[in-house]
Amino acid sequence: MTTAAGYNFGYLDENSKRMIRRALLKAVAVPGYQVPFGSREMPLPYGWGTGGIQVTASIIGPDDVLKVIDQGADDTTNAVSIRRFFAKVAGVATTERTAEASIIQTRHRVPEAPLREGQILVYQVPMPEPMFRLEPRLAETRKLHALADYSIMHIKFYEDIARTGHIATSYNYPVMVDDRYLMSPSPIPSFDNPKLHRMPALQLFGAGREKRIYAVPPYTKVRSLDFEDHPFQPIRADGTCALCGSRESYLDEIVTDDRGGRMFICSDTDYCGTRAAGQEAAE
Amino acid sequence: MSPLLAAQGLGLRFGTVTALDDVAVEIWPGEVVAIVGESGSGKTTLLRVLSGMMPPQAGRVLYRDPEGGQHSLFDMPEIALRRLHRSDWGFVYQNPRDGLRLGISAGGNIGERLMAAGHRNYGHIRAIAAEWLARVEIDPGRIDTLPRNFSGGMQQRLQIARTLVTSPRLVFMDEPTGGLDVSVQARLLDMIRGLVAELDLAVLLVTHDISAARLLAHRIVVMQQGRVVEAGLTDRVLDDPQHPYTQLLTTSVLSA
Numbered sequence: 001m002t003t004a005a006g007y008n009f010g011y012l013d014e015n016s017k018r019m020i021r022r023a024l025l026k027a028v029a030v031p032g033y034q035v036p037f038g039s040r041e042m043p044l045p046y047g048w049g050t051g052g053i054q055v056t057a058s059i060i061g062p063d064d065v066l067k068v069i070d071q072g073a074d075d076t077t078n079a080v081s082i083r084r085f086f087a088k089v090a091g092v093a094t095t096e097r098t099a100e101a102s103i104i105q106t107r108h109r110v111p112e113a114p115l116r117e118g119q120i121l122v123y124q125v126p127m128p129e130p131m132f133r134l135e136p137r138l139a140e141t142r143k144l145h146a147l148a149d150y151s152i153m154h155i156k157f158y159e160d161i162a163r164t165g166h167i168a169t170s171y172n173y174p175v176m177v178d179d180r181y182l183m184s185p186s187p188i189p190s191f192d193n194p195k196l197h198r199m200p201a202l203q204l205f206g207a208g209r210e211k212r213i214y215a216v217p218p219y220t221k222v223r224s225l226d227f228e229d230h231p232f233q234p235i236r237a238d239g240t241c242a243l244c245g246s247r248e249s250y251l252d253e254i255v256t257d258d259r260g261g262r263m264f265i266c267s268d269t270d271y272c273g274t275r276a277a278g279q280e281a282a283e
Numbered sequence: 284m285s286p287l288l289a290a291q292g293l294g295l296r297f298g299t300v301t302a303l304d305d306v307a308v309e310i311w312p313g314e315v316v317a318i319v320g321e322s323g324s325g326k327t328t329l330l331r332v333l334s335g336m337m338p339p340q341a342g343r344v345l346y347r348d349p350e351g352g353q354h355s356l357f358d359m360p361e362i363a364l365r366r367l368h369r370s371d372w373g374f375v376y377q378n379p380r381d382g383l384r385l386g387i388s389a390g391g392n393i394g395e396r397l398m399a400a401g402h403r404n405y406g407h408i409r410a411i412a413a414e415w416l417a418r419v420e421i422d423p424g425r426i427d428t429l430p431r432n433f434s435g436g437m438q439q440r441l442q443i444a445r446t447l448v449t450s451p452r453l454v455f456m457d458e459p460t461g462g463l464d465v466s467v468q469a470r471l472l473d474m475i476r477g478l479v480a481e482l483d484l485a486v487l488l489v490t491h492d493i494s495a496a497r498l499l500a501h502r503i504v505v506m507q508q509g510r511v512v513e514a515g516l517t518d519r520v521l522d523d524p525q526h527p528y529t530q531l532l533t534t535s536v537l538s539a
Binding site: 051147149154155158159161163227228229230 | 403407453
């Protein structure tokens, strides 16, 4: 494959890539710590995954195979556009298969299929600071991170339980990385949180608008915050996938008509498709 | 025995204004020391320096930890000072809005220091919060009420509960009865006096209210223009003032 004329490999110029790689190295060295970086203008608006794209652009090589998912799906606008973008500016092979990909850029999901060593998961992060709704001053949140003082997050959970009887956070559920830094896992469902723990793949997080990069190296301890008597409970819709019959995967609820009809299907399209194909082959 | 907190030779100037001039104070375990003086005499500045919130330009403050180790306050790392403020020390602000989280329920306010100290059991935290609400004479049934729906006196009592929940040994109070009406003041002072005796607290109290100082304090430090002009046992200082300024201060109190 050839890259588009007039563009450097991977769109970003080499100096920008080096700057981002330096930030990535620091992020990997200090798991969960938010490293500032000089976020570049990208040919798409903030909030559409500029952070994730810059991280992917700096680590991608000609031999990489890229998969992009948006809410678990390979076929939504955001995923299709980013995949085509890299096919154009880096000329890399793309795939929809989790197992075949060497780099997976994701928005709001972790693939159902377990990742292996050597794979890299790149998250698009809208707001890297887990405490920003509780403490609006970012200078102060940086101080709280430095002092490892996260009682403010527990107060939020305390208030949740006092009001509703359970921790009312179902996505973007904060985690402690390596028992040191409180980290936002990006708006993934809390269902995906356990997958972050000791994952064999490298996890990189890029926030373009907020200009922060952070990382979870392979096999790092990642613990969801909770109380002893109100342990962390991942949330999953109580249903079965209408297409592949899965009872384990994370489900999307789809409204099918205006008379209350609805169905559940897997949010991870590759997982669902692979299972459905396997069932057909078996019949 | 040695003092919990000892300051020597404190000096601080704001431009041409002298806020502290060679001030020395000691606080021993279990005693209540009142700093009195008129507005602008450097009372609150002294409190801020002694509690580590503002570094002085001269002098030093020594803090003794529960194990008996001495620390120079302004040589301590910020993380240690912050931990001190959340465990062994407490600070009660004049305005409860400065010391409370108004958008967080009463129980959450009391629980914050516990959670900062590492408590991770919801039921346990809640039980302690309810117990402390009762101790400061707030109905434990209001544990989920936001402090902004409390009266001024209740907010101040909640702030005291929130401060005392981790059993500090030393509490700084900046005009804790300021802005409250007289009957509420009396009840609050009575409650503070009970808690101080019960918990064996050392309190450094800043006040311009001589009667509050007489009621609570064992010792009194009188300040004028950044200097300590007189110090001694409360009864001695108030009944037999030696310095002209103290004499003026004690005679200015209106008796009802």
